[in-house]
Amino acid sequence: MVMGGQNEQQSGIIFAVIAYILWGFLPLYWKLLNHIGAEEILANRVLWSLLFMLVLLFLSKKWSLFIKTIHGFAKNKKQLLALFIASILISINWFVYIWGVNTEQMVETSLGYYINPLVSVLLGVIFFKEKLSHAQIISFLLATIGVLIMTMSYGSFPWIAITLALTFGLYGMAKKLIKMDSAVGLALETMVMTPVAALYMWWFIGSENTLIAGGWGVSFLLIGAGAATAIPLLFFAKGAQRIPLSTLGFLQYIAPTIMLFLGIFVYHETFSKSDLLAFIFIWSALTIYSVSKSKIASNFEIKWRKEKSTHI
Numbered sequence: 001m002v003m004g005g006q007n008e009q010q011s012g013i014i015f016a017v018i019a020y021i022l023w024g025f026l027p028l029y030w031k032l033l034n035h036i037g038a039e040e041i042l043a044n045r046v047l048w049s050l051l052f053m054l055v056l057l058f059l060s061k062k063w064s065l066f067i068k069t070i071h072g073f074a075k076n077k078k079q080l081l082a083l084f085i086a087s088i089l090i091s092i093n094w095f096v097y098i099w100g101v102n103t104e105q106m107v108e109t110s111l112g113y114y115i116n117p118l119v120s121v122l123l124g125v126i127f128f129k130e131k132l133s134h135a136q137i138i139s140f141l142l143a144t145i146g147v148l149i150m151t152m153s154y155g156s157f158p159w160i161a162i163t164l165a166l167t168f169g170l171y172g173m174a175k176k177l178i179k180m181d182s183a184v185g186l187a188l189e190t191m192v193m194t195p196v197a198a199l200y201m202w203w204f205i206g207s208e209n210t211l212i213a214g215g216w217g218v219s220f221l222l223i224g225a226g227a228a229t230a231i232p233l234l235f236f237a238k239g240a241q242r243i244p245l246s247t248l249g250f251l252q253y254i255a256p257t258i259m260l261f262l263g264i265f266v267y268h269e270t271f272s273k274s275d276l277l278a279f280i281f282i283w284s285a286l287t288i289y290s291v292s293k294s295k296i297a298s299n300f301e302i303k304w305r306k307e308k309s310t311h312i
Contacts, residue, residue, distance in 0.1 A: 016243060027109075042094055066184050106263030
């Protein structure tokens with residue numbers, strides 16, 4: 001049993017690491033489409049993600065579950081509202097992310113995903129009245145200092161980073177209200193936004209649609225956006241099911257770190273001493289937060305194991 005549990009956890013770590021590496025290198029994909037507007041890329045991403053997921057649901061024999069979930073919304077209007085909100089939030093997140101990457105602002109884009117965990121905790125305090133530990137309070141203060149340094153360095157508020165962190169944090173909150181299979185959930189989220197995406201492609205850009213007028217190479221990349229979106233999410237879902245949240249918490253910084261290095265060393269974006277100082281504060285905040293979270297998770301797991309052995 002122990003060996004089986006270890007193998008399960010090892011495979012979970014591998015799945016999660018693959019997901020975060022794919023997310024980290026995903027900007028390379030969007031850079032291939034940087035001559036196309038972010039709104040058109042988003043429309044294609046939504047449309048082809050839905051088609052990819054529908055095929056996947058059919059092949060993985062989850063089609064009946066998909067239909068059953070849709071019928072369930074008739075009885076549960078709160079879940080339907082939560083799904084609608086989640087769809088809007090993830091669409092905004094995708095748009096800002098693509099726009100940030102393709103306008104030479106990958107460093108600030110990576111910052112958004114660094115501070116996302118701290119924003120999620122803050123949202124928990126505001127909306128669910130959760131209490132902060134001393135370590136979390138210190139983390140917030142350090143992260144706030146980091147953001148303020150970056151704001152003063154840029155001469156403007158880092159709205160890309162904050163928008164990404166907020167939308168993804170709020171998306172996570174909305175997802176907590178939606179109890180469903182991850183693949184079914186992604187299909188439904190993209191389905192909600194597909195009419196808007198299709199209307200945009202047909203009505204607003206029509207014959208100028210890059211999918212039609214851009215040649216086979218560009219069309220292939222736009223269609224491939226569906227798979228590029230869904231595959232990391234599916235790997236992530238498999239990993240999240242098998243490993244503790246504390247482990248997942250440490251691994252999640254792989255993606256923004258890869259993005260940061262791509263921005264600095266591949267695309268030669270500006271990374272000043274002020275930026276370095278800001279990131280040092282934020283990295284320190286994340287280290288304190290992750291260590292404290294890991295200890296809490298470990299203590300909870302030890303307590304749970306003791307209670308389980310007592311009952312046995």
